[in-house]
Amino acid sequence: MDVKSSSALLSNTNFSGFTLRNSDHAFSTSCSYPRSPMAVSCQLSKNSHHENVTSLPLSNTLTNHCLTFDKRNPLGKTFCSAGVCTYDGVAVESHSGIVEEKVGVLLLNLGGPDKLDDVQPFLYNLFADPDIIRLPRLFRFLQRPLAQLISVLRAPKSKEGYAAIGGGSPLRKITDEQANALKMALEAMKISANVYVGMRYWYPFTEEAIQQIKRDRITRLVVLPLYPQYSISTTGSSIRVLQSLFRKDAHLSKLPVAVIKSWYQREGYVKSMADLITKELETFSEPSEVMIFFSAHGVPVSYVENSGDPYKDQMEECIFLIMQELKARGIENKHTLAYQSRVGPVQWLKPYTDEVLVELGQSGVKSLLAVPVSFVSEHIETLEEIDMEYKELALESGIKNWGRVPALGCTSSFITDLAEAVVEALPSATAMSASSDTSIVEEDHDPIRDFVKLLFGSVLAFLLLLSPKMISAVKNYL
Numbered sequence: 001m002d003v004k005s006s007s008a009l010l011s012n013t014n015f016s017g018f019t020l021r022n023s024d025h026a027f028s029t030s031c032s033y034p035r036s037p038m039a040v041s042c043q044l045s046k047n048s049h050h051e052n053v054t055s056l057p058l059s060n061t062l063t064n065h066c067l068t069f070d071k072r073n074p075l076g077k078t079f080c081s082a083g084v085c086t087y088d089g090v091a092v093e094s095h096s097g098i099v100e101e102k103v104g105v106l107l108l109n110l111g112g113p114d115k116l117d118d119v120q121p122f123l124y125n126l127f128a129d130p131d132i133i134r135l136p137r138l139f140r141f142l143q144r145p146l147a148q149l150i151s152v153l154r155a156p157k158s159k160e161g162y163a164a165i166g167g168g169s170p171l172r173k174i175t176d177e178q179a180n181a182l183k184m185a186l187e188a189m190k191i192s193a194n195v196y197v198g199m200r201y202w203y204p205f206t207e208e209a210i211q212q213i214k215r216d217r218i219t220r221l222v223v224l225p226l227y228p229q230y231s232i233s234t235t236g237s238s239i240r241v242l243q244s245l246f247r248k249d250a251h252l253s254k255l256p257v258a259v260i261k262s263w264y265q266r267e268g269y270v271k272s273m274a275d276l277i278t279k280e281l282e283t284f285s286e287p288s289e290v291m292i293f294f295s296a297h298g299v300p301v302s303y304v305e306n307s308g309d310p311y312k313d314q315m316e317e318c319i320f321l322i323m324q325e326l327k328a329r330g331i332e333n334k335h336t337l338a339y340q341s342r343v344g345p346v347q348w349l350k351p352y353t354d355e356v357l358v359e360l361g362q363s364g365v366k367s368l369l370a371v372p373v374s375f376v377s378e379h380i381e382t383l384e385e386i387d388m389e390y391k392e393l394a395l396e397s398g399i400k401n402w403g404r405v406p407a408l409g410c411t412s413s414f415i416t417d418l419a420e421a422v423v424e425a426l427p428s429a430t431a432m433s434a435s436s437d438t439s440i441v442e443e444d445h446d447p448i449r450d451f452v453k454l455l456f457g458s459v460l461a462f463l464l465l466l467s468p469k470m471i472s473a474v475k476n477y478l
């Protein structure tokens with residue numbers, strides 16, 4: 001019952017290719033799979049800025065082709081500054097052996113319901129994702145009936161939230177704007193690229209973006225998830241979809257792809273966040289007295305402790321880097337980090353945002369600046385959860401002066417940094433080998449078997465629902 005459509009999702013058109021030549025200069029990197037196949041960590045040289053960039057195959061040994069760019073491209077020399085990849089700056093003339101490259105950038109995001117009627121099917125897609133509700137292997141057949149049940153039961157509460165922010169999620173509009181801004185920033189760097197948007201749980205779906213990329217005959221692709229920090233539940237889940245699509249398609253499996261897995265440590269991002277915080281602090285009457293309150297989206301503890309999700313470590317390092325940047329500007333405010341938006345019956349990363357707000361208020365903190373850090377656009381969890389629920393809770397708990405830093409959106413220093421990240425990642429794009437990747441367990445889609453599974457699963461889910469343990473587990477999602 002996945003809701004998918006064939007509507008095209010291209011964010012940008014007017015693409016023109018530029019000339020590149022593949023050379024055989026190469027560097028290699030090895031990737032390991034810590035417990036979960038999704039939590040891939042790539043061992044590149046420590047000081048390499050390609051550390052968080054990997055190519056899609058995620059096979060044990062990757063070979064990356066270096067590019068030789070036209071001398072007229074002023075950024076050519078920055079492409080291959082890591083590893084043993086070299087750039088000789090040779091001008092590329094149009095003769096045989098030279099490839100006309102068509103560069104694509106795929107922005108990955110979560111997606112959100114455009115209107116209230118979309119809320120339940122959007123929630124279904126989210127809960128049907130095995131990276132969001134992780135069932136033991138034996139119980140995987142329950143995934144879709146459970147997703148159906150939870151989405152139907154949770155929809156009324158979620159709808160209230162979306163109604164409070166205007167009747168739908170602003171994510172699609174903002175992500176499209178970011179795609180346009182990125183295309184322009186790349187153009188300013190003399191890189192002509194198509195920028196696509198692929199959402200995980202709502203339109204425009206990642207699958208549609210990939211079809212468009214194929215139709216446009218893109219020859220080199222950079223995948224840029226709009227999550228600064230990597231989590232199995234966000235970037236990991238979207239990459240799993242890409243792996244599955246690329247594996248099944250002979251053309252796509254040959255397309256050179258580079259995935260920027262995380263970018264929270266990039267100077268441009270850190271400085272852009274520090275700029276926003278600095279500006280917002282100035283709106284308080286006593287800026288130095290304000291507690292800087294970083295609120296990150298939570299994940300279940302088991303992701304971090306049992307499946308090697310680097311999310312918590314990356315989040316803490318990200319906060320450290322932002323605070324270091326603020327200190328360098330003479331801003332020495334106190335700060336804290338807490339995790340918001342927990343859902344379901346399991347333990348999530350602590351401390352929880354709501355609990356910390358109450359403690360801070362009760363302990364005498366009077367001024368607080370909330371900083372959302374896990375996402376770069378406004379969405380329901382900034383506009384409703386932080387701006388309404390948490391603000392009310394904070395004021396009730398004794399905090400007098402409340403402020404909130406806006407999401408980065410299309411902030412120009414941030415978009416320029418993303419464009420630079422794309423440019424740096426381009427040479428490490430590597431063709432995916434259809435046969436070498438054993439990291440994904442493919443679900444096969446025999447329709448008769450799927451139907452029987454769904455029917456059997458629904459009956460079993462209904463029976464299981466009668467058990468008190470199950471009732472309380474499902475209740476936790478509401």
Ligand SMILES: C=CC1=C(C)c2cc3[nH]c(cc4nc(cc5[nH]c(cc1n2)c(C)c5CCC(=O)O)C(CCC(=O)O)=C4C)c(C)c3C=C
Nearest residue numbers: 111112113132158169171231233234297299343374379380
């Ligand atoms: C880094 C960001 C995010 C992580 C990590 C994440 C994990 C995660 N989320 C859920 C459940 C829900 N998320 C919902 C909405 C939502 N989630 C994120 C980001 C992260 N999620 C965003 C930006 C949004 C909002 C999208 C929008 O429409 O604006 C929702 C739906 C909203 C609601 O009903 O509260 C749910 C449910 C889980 C279970 C999870 C990790 C396992």
Ligand SMILES: [Fe+2]
Nearest residue numbers: 110297341381
């Ligand atoms: Fe979420």
